Amino acid sequence: MRWSDDRENRWYFGFAAVLCLMLMIFCLWSGWMQGVCVRDSLFQWERAAASSLLEHGVDRGTIAQAFSCETVTEDGERLLRTIGHTKENVPVLFSASDKAVRSAVPAFLTAGAVFSLLLLSGTVFYMKRREGQSERAGEVVERYAEGDFSSRLTRGGTGAFQRLLGKTDRLATALQAKSETESRSKEFLKDTVTDISHQLKTPLAALNMYAEIILAEPEKPETVKAFAEKATVSLGRMERLIYLLLKMMRLDAGSVTFAKRRIRAVELAEMASEDLITRAEKEGKHLLFEGEEDILVDCDPDWTVEALGNLIKNGLDHTKEGGTVRVSWTNSPAMIRICVEDDGSGIPPEEIHHIFKRFYRSSSSLDTQGIGLGLPLAKSIVEGQGGVLSVQSHPGKGTVFTMAFPYTKQITGRQSKR
Numbered sequence: 001m002r003w004s005d006d007r008e009n010r011w012y013f014g015f016a017a018v019l020c021l022m023l024m025i026f027c028l029w030s031g032w033m034q035g036v037c038v039r040d041s042l043f044q045w046e047r048a049a050a051s052s053l054l055e056h057g058v059d060r061g062t063i064a065q066a067f068s069c070e071t072v073t074e075d076g077e078r079l080l081r082t083i084g085h086t087k088e089n090v091p092v093l094f095s096a097s098d099k100a101v102r103s104a105v106p107a108f109l110t111a112g113a114v115f116s117l118l119l120l121s122g123t124v125f126y127m128k129r130r131e132g133q134s135e136r137a138g139e140v141v142e143r144y145a146e147g148d149f150s151s152r153l154t155r156g157g158t159g160a161f162q163r164l165l166g167k168t169d170r171l172a173t174a175l176q177a178k179s180e181t182e183s184r185s186k187e188f189l190k191d192t193v194t195d196i197s198h199q200l201k202t203p204l205a206a207l208n209m210y211a212e213i214i215l216a217e218p219e220k221p222e223t224v225k226a227f228a229e230k231a232t233v234s235l236g237r238m239e240r241l242i243y244l245l246l247k248m249m250r251l252d253a254g255s256v257t258f259a260k261r262r263i264r265a266v267e268l269a270e271m272a273s274e275d276l277i278t279r280a281e282k283e284g285k286h287l288l289f290e291g292e293e294d295i296l297v298d299c300d301p302d303w304t305v306e307a308l309g310n311l312i313k314n315g316l317d318h319t320k321e322g323g324t325v326r327v328s329w330t331n332s333p334a335m336i337r338i339c340v341e342d343d344g345s346g347i348p349p350e351e352i353h354h355i356f357k358r359f360y361r362s363s364s365s366l367d368t369q370g371i372g373l374g375l376p377l378a379k380s381i382v383e384g385q386g387g388v389l390s391v392q393s394h395p396g397k398g399t400v401f402t403m404a405f406p407y408t409k410q411i412t413g414r415q416s417k418r
Contacts (some may be wrong), residue, residue, distance in 0.1 A: 012126040016119070023115050030108065137165060141172075149176040200241070203234040210234070244373040247306070248358070251380045258300040258385050265295045265329035265338060272308035273327065276316065284321040287312070291329035297336050297405055299385055304403075307381040307389075308338065310374035311401045315342035318399065335404040347393040355391065378403075 046067060053063050080086070140151045149172055153165040210227040217223045250256050269289050280287040297304070308327075315325035319342045329338045347355060356379045359372040382389040382403050393399040 012122065015122045015126075019115060019118055019122070023111075026111055026115075030111075137168070141168065144172045144175065147179060149173075200238060203238045203241075206234045207231055241373070244377055248373060248377055248380065251377070251384060256303070256384065258303060260298055260300055260385065262296045262298055263301050264293065265291055265297050265336065266293050268297060268299075268301065268304055268308055268338070269327045269329070271301070271305045273312055276309065276312050280316060280325070283316065285316060285319055286322075286324040287316075288324060288326045289328070290326060292331075295329055295331050295336060297329075297338070299387075299405055303381045304385070307378035307403065308340070310378045311340040311403070314374055314401070315340050315344065315399070318342055318346075319344035331407065334407050336407060338403045338405075339400055341398065341400045343398040346395040346397055346399055347391070348395055352391065352393055356389075 050063055050067070053066075054060070137153050140153050143149075143151060153169050153172075210231040213227050214224050214231075266289070269291075273287060273289075277287055312325060312327060319325055323343050326341045327339070328341070329336065331337070356376050357372075358376045378401075379389045382405075385405065387403060387405040390402045390404070391399065392402075
């Protein structure tokens, strides 16, 4: 980029070029007119000299030879000095040319003044436009400093000044994005604190009530034991709530870096169900696993286990005694799919679009102690790794959650069913 790429600079350069061209034309015209005046003055002097010589009887041939002669002799110079024809007396001897020169001086001064005035006027106009642009830019920058990003400094341009304004605009855009991010972070923190306080009210109130009952009846071991167990359940719920909220906050804040590596899908299923198999047995529910042992998934194992475990827990929450939760994994030309299918109560059609909202609990849930964070957390984890979490449900027949990850090449094809 050059300075001539600026439109304002080009206009000023064009104005100065036109002014210089006009000045050159004027100088050429003035020089030509001076030549005409000098020529006329010489002709007048020759006519007068020829007339005088003829009156004194000088031969015409001699006069013609004298006017055509270009040789200067010492006798000739001596004669001219004797009669006073020297350079000092040129204005007197050639009064016509002297008058022409003298009359040209005011014209030249006037022309110089006019051209100088035009040049100064154009320069002042150019500088005022620049000053106006700078003042407007300064006002916009001040609004940027006050947090108002509704205005923009430039709409394009390739000149140096326009490029500076463009870079300032990009800086303002970055500041605006940072300001919006900070605002969202503050709003998110506010909402998170509100959610935590709201969700902790119920278990805290229950714990307070259980403590009062235990203190009021210390002589009844059965009562103390029963409400101590209930207090333990409430504490467990509070612990899980805080655990899930902290994970959600890390994901929302963008502070999580997924450490992807290849792991067998069967290993993911085993780790995710490790703490839920006992629960399924205790509740009389069946937890099954189906899929090829050597199907590989490219993911962050720790986070993916968290997501898969939440889906399995959700299936158990919605399944009655004797029901089945099946975890299966398959591969397709484009994706690796891990499905969690249950034959429980299903999700009503009017609620299926809300199940991934925080603290939302379906009306069909059999788990009265549900928190409503497991599914949103699972969705954030899967999508944060470039995958997709989808759901299909038929009320009264069950629900299928599917985690789909980009395809990874397999090793063998042995079948495993447990």
